[in-house]
Amino acid sequence: MRMLARSVRFALFGYLLLLVSLARAELTIEITQGNDQAVPVAVVPFSWNGKGVLPEDIAGIVGNDLRLSGQFAPLPNNQFLGFPSKDDEVYFGDWKRLGASYLVVGQVTEQPNNRYKVNYELFDVLGKKSVVRGEVSGNRNQLRSVAHNISDAVYQKITGVQGVFSTRIVYVVAKRYSIDRTDYKLVYADMDGYRAVPVLQSKEPILAPSWSPDGRKLAYVSFETGRPAIYIQELATGRRERISSFRGLNSAPKWSPDGKKIAMVLSKSGNPDIYVLDLATRTLTQVTRHFAMDNEPAWMPNGKSLVFTSNRGGSAQLYEVTLANGGVKRLTFEGRFNARARVFPDGKSLAFIHKGKGDESYNVAVQELGTGRMRILSSSPFEDAPDVSPNGRMLIYSAQGGGQGVLGIISADGRISFRLPSSEGDVREPAWSPFLQ
Amino acid sequence: MKEKFFWRMLGGVRKILRGQGSNAWTIPVLFSVVLHTILVIGLFMIMPSSEERTINPTPSFVSARMVTLEPEAKPKAKPKPARKVAPKPKPVKAAPVKKAPPKPKVDKKSIALKRRQETERKQQEREKLRKEQERLDELQKQREQEMLAALAREQQARMQAEQLKGDQVAVATYAGVIKNLVESLWSRPASAKRGMKATFRIKMLPTGEVISISMISSSGNGAFDRSALQAIEKAQPFREIQHLESRLFDRDFREFRFVFDPRDLLK
Numbered sequence: 079m080r081m082l083a084r085s086v087r088f089a090l091f092g093y094l095l096l097l098v099s100l101a102r103a104e105l106t107i108e109i110t111q112g113n114d115q116a117v118p119v120a121v122v123p124f125s126w127n128g129k130g131v132l133p134e135d136i137a138g139i140v141g142n143d144l145r146l147s148g149q150f151a152p153l154p155n156n157q158f159l160g161f162p163s164k165d166d167e168v169y170f171g172d173w174k175r176l177g178a179s180y181l182v183v184g185q186v187t188e189q190p191n192n193r194y195k196v197n198y199e200l201f202d203v204l205g206k207k208s209v210v211r212g213e214v215s216g217n218r219n220q221l222r223s224v225a226h227n228i229s230d231a232v233y234q235k236i237t238g239v240q241g242v243f244s245t246r247i248v249y250v251v252a253k254r255y256s257i258d259r260t261d262y263k264l265v266y267a268d269m270d271g272y273r274a275v276p277v278l279q280s281k282e283p284i285l286a287p288s289w290s291p292d293g294r295k296l297a298y299v300s301f302e303t304g305r306p307a308i309y310i311q312e313l314a315t316g317r318r319e320r321i322s323s324f325r326g327l328n329s330a331p332k333w334s335p336d337g338k339k340i341a342m343v344l345s346k347s348g349n350p351d352i353y354v355l356d357l358a359t360r361t362l363t364q365v366t367r368h369f370a371m372d373n374e375p376a377w378m379p380n381g382k383s384l385v386f387t388s389n390r391g392g393s394a395q396l397y398e399v400t401l402a403n404g405g406v407k408r409l410t411f412e413g414r415f416n417a418r419a420r421v422f423p424d425g426k427s428l429a430f431i432h433k434g435k436g437d438e439s440y441n442v443a444v445q446e447l448g449t450g451r452m453r454i455l456s457s458s459p460f461e462d463a464p465d466v467s468p469n470g471r472m473l474i475y476s477a478q479g480g481g482q483g484v485l486g487i488i489s490a491d492g493r494i495s496f497r498l499p500s501s502e503g504d505v506r507e508p509a510w511s512p513f514l515q
Numbered sequence: 516m517k518e519k520f521f522w523r524m525l526g527g528v529r530k531i532l533r534g535q536g537s538n539a540w541t542i543p544v545l546f547s548v549v550l551h552t553i554l555v556i557g558l559f560m561i562m563p564s565s566e567e568r569t570i571n572p573t574p575s576f577v578s579a580r581m582v583t584l585e586p587e588a589k590p591k592a593k594p595k596p597a598r599k600v601a602p603k604p605k606p607v608k609a610a611p612v613k614k615a616p617p618k619p620k621v622d623k624k625s626i627a628l629k630r631r632q633e634t635e636r637k638q639q640e641r642e643k644l645r646k647e648q649e650r651l652d653e654l655q656k657q658r659e660q661e662m663l664a665a666l667a668r669e670q671q672a673r674m675q676a677e678q679l680k681g682d683q684v685a686v687a688t689y690a691g692v693i694k695n696l697v698e699s700l701w702s703r704p705a706s707a708k709r710g711m712k713a714t715f716r717i718k719m720l721p722t723g724e725v726i727s728i729s730m731i732s733s734s735g736n737g738a739f740d741r742s743a744l745q746a747i748e749k750a751q752p753f754r755e756i757q758h759l760e761s762r763l764f765d766r767d768f769r770e771f772r773f774v775f776d777p778r779d780l781l782k
Contacts, residue, residue, distance in 0.1 A: 105771040107690050109746070111779040112701035149705060179702075179745055202741060204748035209741075238706030238738030446781075471705055 116151035125163035128188025139225035148489025253503035271498035341375040455492035547665035701746035704738035723753035
């Protein structure tokens with residue numbers, strides 16, 4: 079009985095203990111989703127220590143780069159309460175009141191020999207601290223590169239993803255003067271559309287530019303001899319080489335990820351099929367063999383298979399062919415038309431042109447390969463030739479605007495899109511460079 | 516009267532706790548304690564008993580206000596023995612004393628003596644009975660007191676449980692408000708992926724102002740951690756918390772945790 083009494087006391091004690099532990103458990107609030115709005119950032123015009131006028135607005139370029147990414151919302155600088163250029167001039171409270179999450183400041187200093195030194199610093203306004211600072215220098219012509227460099231550093235710090243603002247694009251511009259005179263130009267430009275320079279001009283069509291994985295060469299189709307042929311051109315020297323001029327079609331060259339091969343479409347056997355050309359040995363391997371039209375090959379990042387367009391199923395759809403055994407698998411099933419695929423750098427998604435059942439328009443779409451889930455990204459009436467940025471966060475494509483082609487950039491989630499400034503003419507077939515050294 | 520009873524009751528409880536109570540009380544008390552324990556365990560099943568009480572459901576703010584309106588309304592649980600008391604012990608009827616069978620008369624003296632003896636005996640017997648009765652009364656009283664004490668305890672536990680439930684709703688509601696605010700302002704960086712997790716400890720003032728944020732565990736991705744911190748900074752002060760009664764604020768919101776665990780992301 080004593081034992082019983084003791085156990086009673088014990089039970090009472092345990093009961094109290096439970097109540098106490100109940101009271102002491104720490105509350106945890108789980109944040110399981112986000113809103114992913116564009117991050118508001120203030121890019122303050124950089125101070126200028128030098129003679130005359132600074133030839134480029136560095137802060138303006140940085141702000142525009144960040145805006146193009148779709149992940150940032152630069153604040154208009156007429157709202158700024160001050161224009162700090164160094165850390166000791168920054169009052170975080172001012173910027174927080176403006177709604178800025180981040181702040182970029184900097185100074186440009188003139189150096190001898192027409193050079194410029196640019197110092198910048200990125201601040202976390204809400205965390206009230208410096209995130210990264212750096213110094214970049216260059217000559218007058220390199221100031222835009224300097225600015226893109228800063229954009230890359232800022233982007234990388236905030237998003238954890240490598241920026242693409244220092245990468246380039248190429249595209250084709252056709253300018254029509256009369257019914258029998260059209261000038262074609264292959265144009266090389268910054269990814270924001272500026273500093274565009276032609277690398278090839280022709281009176282005959284130029285098509286389907288493709289970057290070598292080291293970013294030094296281009297492959298493209300030119301009709302300069304009167305019929306299509308595939309050329310390789312070195313960007314630095316302008317040196318060109320014709321690598322394929324078979325009877326019939328020579329089209330859609332696409333460099334392999336290791337840079338050693340080029341996939342292309344040839345119709346030398348009477349019907350368009352996919353081939354792979356080994357650049358070192360010049361041996362040609364036929365990859366698809368089908369009476370239907372196979373077109374527009376794109377390499378998977380591992381280089382072991384190709385995605386291509388074929389109408390073998392009755393409508394244009396995307397397929398994947400494994401190089402080792404020639405096995406073909408259909409990838410798209412939704413809609414009447416899915417074509418001109420480009421593979422995301424992670425190999426997990428495709429970007430392509432989609433036309434749905436009953437749709438009037440052709441739009442850029444992205445499909446996850448794992449789930450087969452497809453999203454249509456944009457909604458202008460006639461879009462073509464999407465290409466994916468090397469970090470997989472943006473796409474470039476051509477669209478019809480005012481009767482002629484213009485370039486559009488859209489964030490990979492499809493939320494934000496922009497038109498790139500471009501020279502006069504019909505702009506088509508953009509190709510986004512890899513990361514450049 | 517009330518007080519007297521209360522003290523006696525306390526004495527009884529003390530006796531039990533010291534293990535001095537009569538053995539007869541142990542079983543009912545044990546029974547009541549077992550009942551309590553079951554009640555408490557039941558409570559725990561409703562309320563997650565793990566180290567961290569994780570608030571996931573997000574009750575709407577509307578219900579929050581409803582809850583806030585009745586903060587201190589609940590009276591502190593008091594043992595209320597008074598009403599039901601009636602501790603009058605039932606007088607135990609003394610068993611009718613059996614009359615000795617009439618004996619044949621012997622003589623007057625002996626009769627007188629016998630009578631005297633008889634009365635004495637009767638008196639003694641009566642005395643004994645009275646004492647027994649008293650003891651019985653005492654026991655009865657004790658038993659009733661004990662029962663009442665158990666009842667009071669049980670009632671208190673029930674009220675506590677009810678209050679806990681109300682508290683839980685209030686806390687979950689305000690946690691939900693804070694969760695929604697932070698989620699609506701969390702802009703995940705491009706590198707954020709499902710499976711990344713960052714935990715922060717927050718210290719907050721009753722005004723809703725966050726006075727300190729410290730990272731308990733990092734996601735391993737600096738951009739992710741910074742975005743989470745920015746979301747908290749942007750969302751605070753959590754002014755809504757001013758409507759929560761201070762007892763609960765002190766208990767749960769003066770210091771609490773955020774876990775950033777983006778389950779809606781891919782990969």
